[in-house]
Amino acid sequence: MAHLTSLKKSFSNWNHSAPNYQTEIRWLLILTAAFCSFLLIFSLHRYYTFYASYDHGLFNQIFWNNLHGRWFQSSLTGEHTAAAVFQNEIPPINFNHLGQHFVPNFLLWLPIYALFPSPVTLIVLQIGLMAAGGMVLYALARHYLEPTLSLLITAGYFGAHAVIGPTFANFYEHCQIPLFVFSALLAMEKQRWWLFWLMVAFTLGIREDTGIILFGIGLYLVLSRRHPWVGVALCGISFVYVALITSVVSLHFSGNTPPPYMGGRFGQYVPGVESPTTLQVLWGMLTHPLEVLKSLLTPFDRRLLYLLGHWLPLVFVPALSPASWVIAGVPLLTLLMQSGMSALVITLRYSVAIVPGMFYGAILWWASQSQRPISKPMMQRSLWQTLRFTYRTRQLTPTFRRFWVVCISLSIISATLSNPNQAFYFLLPESFHPWLHISLPRQWEHSQVLRDMIQVIPADASVAATTHLIPPLSSRREIARFPNLQLQDEQGQVKTMEYAVADLWRINQYQPLFKSEHQRLSLMIARMDEVLTQKTYGLLQLKDGVVLLQKGVPSQPEPLAAWASLRLELLASLETTTLKRRRASQQ
Incomplete structure (x- = not known):
């Protein structure tokens, strides 16, 4: 400041009689x-x-598509269509943002x-x-x-x-x-x-x-x-x-x-x-x-x-x-x-x-x-x-x-x-009850993990990512918001994303504060269980609550063992939040 x-000093000393251009x-x-x-x-x-989120990636994808002659197209906008919202249809890759x-x-x-x-x-x-x-x-x-x-x-x-x-x-x-x-x-x-x-x-x-x-x-x-x-x-x-x-x-x-x-x-x-x-x-x-x-x-x-x-x-x-x-x-x-x-x-x-x-x-x-x-x-x-x-x-x-x-x-x-x-999440607590404050050193440490994960994903690969990982990954044709893993191509054929990356640590931090994050984390755990059980995706890396999946490859033993431990920790956190909210509603 x-x-x-x-x-303030300049206005106090301003010469009103002879303003100088x-x-x-x-x-x-x-x-x-x-x-x-x-x-x-x-x-x-x-x-x-x-801390930039979904819409920033959406608009970046529009600019990127415009640059490549695909005027105002966005796979991310497709998730906001009435068909996707009300009929749970798979979003199209080439939805035109001018329709929104x-x-x-x-x-x-x-x-x-x-x-x-x-x-x-x-x-x-x-x-x-x-x-x-x-x-x-x-x-x-x-x-x-x-x-x-x-x-x-x-x-x-x-x-x-x-x-x-x-x-x-x-x-x-x-x-x-x-x-x-x-x-x-x-x-x-x-x-x-x-x-x-x-x-x-x-x-x-x-x-x-x-x-x-x-x-x-x-x-x-x-x-x-x-x-x-x-x-x-x-x-x-x-x-x-x-x-x-x-x-x-x-x-x-x-x-x-x-x-x-x-x-x-x-x-x-x-x-x-x-x-x-x-x-x-x-x-x-x-x-x-x-x-x-x-x-x-x-x-x-x-x-x-x-x-x-x-x-x-x-x-x-x-x-x-x-x-x-x-x-x-x-x-x-x-x-x-x-x-x-x-x-x-x-x-x-x-x-x-x-x-x-x-x-x-x-x-x-x-x-x-x-x-x-x-x-x-x-x-x-x-x-x-x-x-x-x-x-x-x-x-x-x-x-x-x-x-x-x-x-x-x-x-x-x-x-x-x-x-x-x-913008100033590190200066003041996001919430006092429940307490939520992420310090600057902790977020910097976590951000480095996220950057390392993103660098593994090829620039031209299709990817599904959680909300706050979408902006840096949005300069590509095919991107969806995890836990959604599918898009429709121009011919209406369903395509499954080649990679998926999810920041479960961040969502777990915020789920006691926001019911939407609580529900989203539950869906993500269920989707992880589904794709790993069916072996649709293999778990490549897991570090600091961030998971990286690749379609059609076997899971690595160490990340898979770490996921079993993290899964139990996340489920316990969800259950604790649910009990606290139930008690609060009864008071």
């Missing part, structure tokens, strides 16, 4: 470099100690990946895109504000929980949102309409549901009367795009079967439908208003804490800005109306969709009277202009400036202490 201390650019670069360095160090450590999420923008970054074809490239790309979004935000803020305010808003972005947390995650499409949305808003302010519509196209190309963000911007342009016809066009294009992609285009790639995540997130509005389309969900919301109201308001404490997390790095200004409520409010509604816990976890990727509206609204709130988009006499003001307190003067006092730096610092501290996406 050393850069926070220097940042070179000085402000230097501080912008310092902020950007501090953000990139902080994120890059711990993100790379997270990857190399095997429409992500044509990946082609923009393919030349970079072609130069450095590695899962690590996606980590650097994600951090770079998020950092570039912050630099465009600074340019957007400078359109209205003086350097100190602009730097504070940019520092708030780099210190935001909703920026730090998702950037530490596996690579996701959402990392493009700040860059393209802030660029669209800047082009709108400069009235560079060709650039505005180009950024709109790039925003839509991020993912099928990013049209919701643009719908919020369009709604703001209509209500504020700044560019009402542009706003109407933007709302119309966004709505038609989302409906068309999710109801027609994606179905073409997925074999006319909607992705199962729609039912998982919005199933309460369409009871009895396993995989609803977007239009079915919208109709379900209209016909179930009480269910919608319940989703919006409860649980209230989680919703309030989520908003406070977004407001903190901007000293709660977005709570007072109507523009923030309108622009960020539209994607926020889609999160509030989802079922489950993940939608309102600020460290997850969904939070990035809220960021542009929060920060743009804060910029407009701070803009002086002469700079604001609309300024009219009292009798000519609309309700929107009245709510914006158009004639109220806002000044950045030294006291408030110091308070802002404190809020940014608190946001960074809270983001770090929350252990976003397990």
Whole structure:
């Protein structure tokens, strides 16, 4: 946190009367470099100690397949299809990811990946895109504000929980949102309409549901009367795009079967439908208003804490800005109306969709009277202009400036202490009851075992791997998640993976904490018993709870004897966890 201390001193000594262009650019670069360095160090450590997980490998496999002309294909995406989830069908090798999420923008970054074809490239790309979004935000803020305010808003972005947390995650499409949305808003302010519509196209190309963000911007342009016809066009294009992609285009790639995540997130509005389309969900919301109201308001404490997390790095200004409520409010509604816990976890990727509206609204709130988009006499003001307190003067006092730096610092501290996406697993316990803490030396020791095991597997071999071993093995055509050992080829023939590698030690560490890991470990033990009894696979190596299997070879005597001992140990651990949970439920 050393850069926070220097940042605070610099703001205290800032010369407001004579801002220097070179000085402000230097501080912008310092902020950007501090953000990139902080994120890059711990993100790379997270990857190399095997805490990157399934989705990072999935997206790396898509990039790798694109590089080899198999456009958007992924055997890992195939495990998320409705057929695999609901009918337990064997996933296809060549499933097209566009049937799950429409992500044509990946082609923009393919030349970079072609130069450095590695899962690590996606980590650097994600951090770079998020950092570039912050630099465009600074340019957007400078359109209205003086350097100190602009730097504070940019520092708030780099210190935001909703920026730090998702950037530490596996690579996701959402990392493009700040860059393209802030660029669209800047082009709108400069009235560079060709650039505005180009950024709109790039925003839509991020993912099928990013049209919701643009719908919020369009709604703001209509209500504020700044560019009402542009706003109407933007709302119309966004709505038609989302409906068309999710109801027609994606179905073409997925074999006319909607992705199962729609039912998982919005199933309460369409009871009895396993995989609803977007239009079915919208109709379900209209016909179930009480269910919608319940989703919006409860649980209230989680919703309030989520908003406070977004407001903190901007000293709660977005709570007072109507523009923030309108622009960020539209994607926020889609999160509030989802079922489950993940939608309102600020460290997850969904939070990035809220960021542009929060920060743009804060910029407009701070803009002086002469700079604001609309300024009219009292009798000519609309309700929107009245709510914006158009004639109220806002000044950045030294006291408030110091308070802002404190809020940014608190946001960074809270983001770090929350252990976003397990980036700081070694600093704090993952759980106090039951106790779970993996020390850095222990994980480094275990990581070396994992690296040694992976190096045995040929680069072109098909492989099944547990979740956290998928990313480093994902630059290949055929990869599945263990205990699944089979995929369908292009002709529909079932193929059994040549190798299987499983980190049972890690899963055993986490199974007392997560029921899903408890169940997964049970399935893995059963699968090991099955393939070793049938001699489908031979056990090549077993070390530190990591097993390496190869199809069609005999098991080595020493690893096989070690497996018998490890199996008993794992079964005893599962039984202990089951008894503890049973006692806890009876109390």
